[in-house]
Amino acid sequence: MASFGQVLERMQNESVKTSENPEAAAAVRAGLNLNADFWDDFIKICNQSKALSELLGVRRDVIARWPNEVRKALAQIERQDSAEAMNKKASLITTGYN
Known part of the structure; x- marks a missing residue:
């Protein structure tokens, strides 16, 4: 199991593209499921x-990049969720009942 520092170091070293990661x-x-x-x-x-x-034994300049990487990942998740919701809505069949 990767440590917290290793996971976040990996985020720093590569662009976070959730569709590929x-x-x-x-x-x-x-x-998001833990707390909004x-x-x-x-x-x-x-x-x-x-x-x-x-606390974590990670360089400050590395930590300074984390917020931007998190924001990118959140935006990607939101785009994926929106696309999935649109696909689901488009596949619903109207029955005439509300």
């Missing part, structure tokens, strides 16, 4: 990069 998508969805504000809170914590750096 199911692990990133799973992490984003897990955070999870990623907003995570980004706020990342603003305290010195303390977080000491």
Whole structure:
């Protein structure tokens, strides 16, 4: 199992494209399922990069990139969810009953 630092280091080293990175998508969805504000809170914590750096043993410049990577992943998830909702809506058959 990858450590927290390793997962986030990987996010820093490569562009997060959830369609190509199911692990990133799973992490984003897990955070959203845990708490609707999870990623907003995570980004706020990342603003305290010195303390977080000491806690996790990760360089401050690496931590500074995390909020942007998280935002990109969230946007990708939202686009995927919107596309899936549109496809589902388009496939529904109207029955005349409301």
